[in-house]
Amino acid sequence: MGAGELHGRKAEEDTIAELLAGARTGTSSSLVLRGEPGIGKTALLDHAAAAAGDMRLVRGTGVEFEAELPFSGLQLLLRPALGSLAALPGPQREALEAAFGLGPTAGSEPMLVGLAVLSLLAEHATETGLLCLVDDAQWLDRASRDALLFAARRLHAEGVVMIFAARDGEGSFPAPGLPESRLAGLAPEAAATLLDRHSLAPAVRYRLLAEAGGNPLALLELPVALAAEGGSAFSPGALPLTSRLQLAFHGQVSRMSEACQSLLLVAAADETGELTVILRAAAALGAAVEDLSPAERAGLVLRGDVDGTTIRFRHPLIRAAVYQRAPLGQRLAAHRALAAALGSPEHADRRAWHLAAAATGADEEAAAALERTAARARERSGHEAAAAAYERAARLSVEPGARAHREALAAEAALEAGDLERARALGGRAAQRLNGTPAVNARIAHVRALADFWQGSYSAAHRLLLEGAGLIRDTDPGQAAVLLIQAVHTSWYLGKQQLAATLERLIALPLDDADPLAPVGPYLAHLDRNRSDKPPPLGDTLAAVRRRGRTPDQVLMILCGAALALGQDADAYELATSLAAGHRARGGAGRLPTVLFFVAEGEVFTGRHLDALATATEALGLARDTGQQQWVSQFSSVLAYLAAAKGEKAACRRNAEEGLAGATAGTIAPGAPWAHWSLGLLDLGLGRAEAALARFERLTREPMRHHICATRSTPDLVESAVRVGAQERAAEPLARFERWAASVGQPWADALVMRCRGLLTTDDQAEAFYTAALELHDQDGRALEYARTALLYGEWLRRARRKAEARGPLNEALEVFDRLGMRPWAERTRGELTATGAQGPRPAEGVAAGLTPQELQIARLAAQGLSNRDIAAQLFLSHRTVGYHLYKAYPKLGVASRSELKDFADQLGL
Numbered sequence: 078m079g080a081g082e083l084h085g086r087k088a089e090e091d092t093i094a095e096l097l098a099g100a101r102t103g104t105s106s107s108l109v110l111r112g113e114p115g116i117g118k119t120a121l122l123d124h125a126a127a128a129a130g131d132m133r134l135v136r137g138t139g140v141e142f143e144a145e146l147p148f149s150g151l152q153l154l155l156r157p158a159l160g161s162l163a164a165l166p167g168p169q170r171e172a173l174e175a176a177f178g179l180g181p182t183a184g185s186e187p188m189l190v191g192l193a194v195l196s197l198l199a200e201h202a203t204e205t206g207l208l209c210l211v212d213d214a215q216w217l218d219r220a221s222r223d224a225l226l227f228a229a230r231r232l233h234a235e236g237v238v239m240i241f242a243a244r245d246g247e248g249s250f251p252a253p254g255l256p257e258s259r260l261a262g263l264a265p266e267a268a269a270t271l272l273d274r275h276s277l278a279p280a281v282r283y284r285l286l287a288e289a290g291g292n293p294l295a296l297l298e299l300p301v302a303l304a305a306e307g308g309s310a311f312s313p314g315a316l317p318l319t320s321r322l323q324l325a326f327h328g329q330v331s332r333m334s335e336a337c338q339s340l341l342l343v344a345a346a347d348e349t350g351e352l353t354v355i356l357r358a359a360a361a362l363g364a365a366v367e368d369l370s371p372a373e374r375a376g377l378v379l380r381g382d383v384d385g386t387t388i389r390f391r392h393p394l395i396r397a398a399v400y401q402r403a404p405l406g407q408r409l410a411a412h413r414a415l416a417a418a419l420g421s422p423e424h425a426d427r428r429a430w431h432l433a434a435a436a437t438g439a440d441e442e443a444a445a446a447l448e449r450t451a452a453r454a455r456e457r458s459g460h461e462a463a464a465a466a467y468e469r470a471a472r473l474s475v476e477p478g479a480r481a482h483r484e485a486l487a488a489e490a491a492l493e494a495g496d497l498e499r500a501r502a503l504g505g506r507a508a509q510r511l512n513g514t515p516a517v518n519a520r521i522a523h524v525r526a527l528a529d530f531w532q533g534s535y536s537a538a539h540r541l542l543l544e545g546a547g548l549i550r551d552t553d554p555g556q557a558a559v560l561l562i563q564a565v566h567t568s569w570y571l572g573k574q575q576l577a578a579t580l581e582r583l584i585a586l587p588l589d590d591a592d593p594l595a596p597v598g599p600y601l602a603h604l605d606r607n608r609s610d611k612p613p614p615l616g617d618t619l620a621a622v623r624r625r626g627r628t629p630d631q632v633l634m635i636l637c638g639a640a641l642a643l644g645q646d647a648d649a650y651e652l653a654t655s656l657a658a659g660h661r662a663r664g665g666a667g668r669l670p671t672v673l674f675f676v677a678e679g680e681v682f683t684g685r686h687l688d689a690l691a692t693a694t695e696a697l698g699l700a701r702d703t704g705q706q707q708w709v710s711q712f713s714s715v716l717a718y719l720a721a722a723k724g725e726k727a728a729c730r731r732n733a734e735e736g737l738a739g740a741t742a743g744t745i746a747p748g749a750p751w752a753h754w755s756l757g758l759l760d761l762g763l764g765r766a767e768a769a770l771a772r773f774e775r776l777t778r779e780p781m782r783h784h785i786c787a788t789r790s791t792p793d794l795v796e797s798a799v800r801v802g803a804q805e806r807a808a809e810p811l812a813r814f815e816r817w818a819a820s821v822g823q824p825w826a827d828a829l830v831m832r833c834r835g836l837l838t839t840d841d842q843a844e845a846f847y848t849a850a851l852e853l854h855d856q857d858g859r860a861l862e863y864a865r866t867a868l869l870y871g872e873w874l875r876r877a878r879r880k881a882e883a884r885g886p887l888n889e890a891l892e893v894f895d896r897l898g899m900r901p902w903a904e905r906t907r908g909e910l911t912a913t914g915a916q917g918p919r920p921a922e923g924v925a926a927g928l929t930p931q932e933l934q935i936a937r938l939a940a941q942g943l944s945n946r947d948i949a950a951q952l953f954l955s956h957r958t959v960g961y962h963l964y965k966a967y968p969k970l971g972v973a974s975r976s977e978l979k980d981f982a983d984q985l986g987l
Contacts (some may be wrong), residue, residue: 083124083778084257084263085268089121089258089260092119093125097128097129097206097208097238098112099238100208100236100237101206101236102959103206103234104231104234104236105233105234106239107229107241108124108239108240108241108255108257109242109250109252109255109256109257109258110242110243111242111243111245111259111816112244112245112260112261113244113319114293114322114403115293115295116260116261116294117260117293118242119212120293120506121240122136122210126523132207133203133205134207134208134210136154136209137150137154137211138153139211139213139214139215139217139218141213145466146430147218147219147220147458148218148220148221149349150216150217150218151177151194151217151220151224152176152177152221154209154867155197158200158201161201162174164196165193165200166196166673166947168663168950169193169664172189172197172458172664173197174195175456176190176220176224178423178457188703188953189458189666190220190221190224192227192228192664194233195228195953195955198228198239199235199237199958202237204236206237208240209238210409211240211242213244214241214250215244217385219459220454220457220458220459220460220462222250222743226255227701231954232955234958235955236957241255243497251513254701261579262289262290262291262292264291267290268286272285277300285299285303288318290318294392294394298322298325299321300902301325302329326392326395326399327398327402330377330398330399333372333377336363337364337368337371338369338403339362339364339407340355340364340368341377342400342408342411343355343362343394343411343415344388344390345400346411346412346431346434349427350365352385352386357418358417359414362410362411366445367554371474375803376627377395377668378391379391380707404717408434412432413435415428415431425449426450426453429447429450430447430450439473440475441474443470444474444479444483447466448466448467451487451490460490460493460495461494461650462773463486463487463490463494464491464494464496464500468487468503470483471484471487482517487503487507488500488503488504488507488525490614492528495704495913497528497532500525501525504521504524504525505525507521507766508521510570515548516553518548519545519548519556519560522541522542522544522545523541523542523563525541526545526567529541530563533746534741535567535744536744539564539568539571539579542560542567544561545557551587554586554588555593555659557586558583558586559629559632562583562631562632562635563600563635564583565583565601565604565635565639568639570780571744571780576783580602583601584598584602585913591625593857594622595621595625596618596621596625597622599613599672600613600615600636600639601635603820604642606783606816608851609820611820612645612820614645615645619636630668634672634675636652637653637672637891641675641679641682644822644823646825647679647684649675651679653672653673653675654676657673660672666702667703670696670712673693673695674694674696674712677689677693677696677715678785681715681718681719681851682789684860684862684893684897686861687897691930693712693715694931695718695930695931697713697716697824699953700712707747709735710736710747711751713732713733713735713752714732714733714737714749714751714752715748716728717731717736718755720732720759722898722902723897723898723901724762724901726759726763729755729756730756733755735748736752742954744780750776750781753772753775754772754793757770757771757793761797770806773793773810774810776794791814791833792828794810795807795833796836799837811837814829815830818830824853824857826852828851828866829862831847832846832865843873844870844874847866847870850866851863860893861897863889864892864894865888865890867887867889868894868905868909870884871883871890872909875887877913881908881913883913884910887906890902890918891910894906895918919974928969929962931962931964935963935966936970938951939963939978940979945959961977
């Protein structure tokens, strides 16, 4: 059906018109059309293209045989936009050039390509807008799919519309977070109208309407097939509709000459439609260009370009009918011919896959070619394609050792692609073949463990890491240390005993003193709460590590978490922000959430709630866009804490619920500790001390007892216990906290101990504890902790009838609570001031209070002098979206230009 021949699709046409109208005013949007073959998805894409008017258009189609070639779908789609490539920031341009084979491979982060796609679409849109259409999206290669979905999720103000059409039941096109429309069959009236173009006997017409089920392609093609067969080949209900349509198309193909059928088979086996390649291969099978004419006249194939250099099948089902219904021997011959026709170096990857498709058993030539293809795909961040190539190479391998080696590489590539089930399966298969090879067994154990860990199977992951480390403990203690350091992370979720046992193994490794990881074990050993000696500063440990060589980022991130657990917040924050800057520079959107979690924790612990809100909001969006459920759980819980501090009940509970999701038998959800702390803080702020105490006590039990949140929430537990008159319930947790504070030796931790002692003291000694705590808070500069201690001290002074003295600390506390928007705490402080006979000032709105987290983040970077393009590269947005948010922020700040932002440096937290 052409754009003007749609029947029964008024709702879908209206939706598309709305998307296009939005793009013309600068608003971006996306849509996924889903449905069975022939239901009208392509017709709707044609309609959208016709309705786009003067908007720019890029259009592509996923091809079933392209799925193993990384970025092939993306390259074909974006070919018209490559003229805008020069406008991209250098790292993005280089990543996209490497992905398309236009420049050297740089080993860039996978999501940097997605960011480059976002920037390229924004550039190509110009002022008229851009429509991006992708048909048969279920057949896109994984690298193209991930890049396009990353861009689609981060579109906002570029004037870009992206519409994907995906078939049900074949392949998959998971697109969580994007709007979807599922196409059903046409209504009876529309179906009857479509069938009116054929002259059919009433009985046949009735049967066709019933069999087609409103499928437009069936209503158009089955009558043609019936006419060709004299109307006698119609057996209702014998086959599924898709198979019936394939038979109808194959009937048309089978009436072509043998040479034409050979040429069509080569075209169906090829993945690009390049006429020169197809004709070169077809010549080996006795076909020539003139043999294509009958298929063109019958409408089976169409010229794909204006210059006629490519051909395409009119419908994917025609291609499927040609290929799937050809005899096996003919298919193998077509692939051999294509492999021979693709002899030049630039076609090496396509040639390798055709060699593999032509193989009938073990074939080392094809296996080696595929292994080289996989290595190139990996260099271009096409990890899914690399996994497929390594796996196929393994199946074609002649020698068992080569097969096992390639399966191991396939498992690693699948893990890098985020295909955890496949990584686990490949790793398990490889492990069975590698008897007597400890080094590779340990490598495979690491892959399987990470797959288990990222799926929440902490116990299984921990066991595999210990086993892998044990295999190479004596032969390669440096690599064993990598596994055991990862095992420290898994044991963190299992409990105190597992953590202590893992640390003991790590410390006992026979590491050479020159190994970069040699200083890491002694530092991590202080996570064992049975130790009383003070840990060395993180900075000293990092300096010792770096003197010895390069350390994997994963180890540095574990050191970040350890430093926070050891109270070294400033050092941990410095390391985390440094790692985050590196990931931003490299376009590491997928790795950034892990580091930003430590950044956000540091900001929460130091009372910088506005910063933490911006960090956690950005990271949660990235975690969702990159499918990292563990960090979705964690950041949701951090946002729950920030909502609890403000007394926002609904937001706190909603985010905490998401943070608690995903728990499995015997393990907690990743965000559970923060979620419980958040809900307890909410109850404490709202005066529900008994409920708060129950929440905090839950954190004192396994498996959360040793977690950072369990430690840091102890002062809240003590306050809750005092408020319900159950001081005895605070005794053991406070004793643990005191031992921890003594071991970490931080002024802010000592201040919290003094605050807790003041709360639990019933005589005049409480004042000495409170004043000592305030002096220590002053040293550390944590305004929020100072305010909470000042509030408690003010309350104590007021109860001691020293009302005039109470007003000073209460006013100091109120200023901080108002500034942070902590309404429950501010109102409690105002109540205390009223009881002293004073009236607390009402809160004054700060200039940044009305900004969204993203507006605040962008305004800060703009005030530092960064351009819109620089900001976009850092935040994984388009420069148009950055400009849009600045435009929204200016009136909220009362400024008219970028230069005036510098006047608000203090208010923006710079």
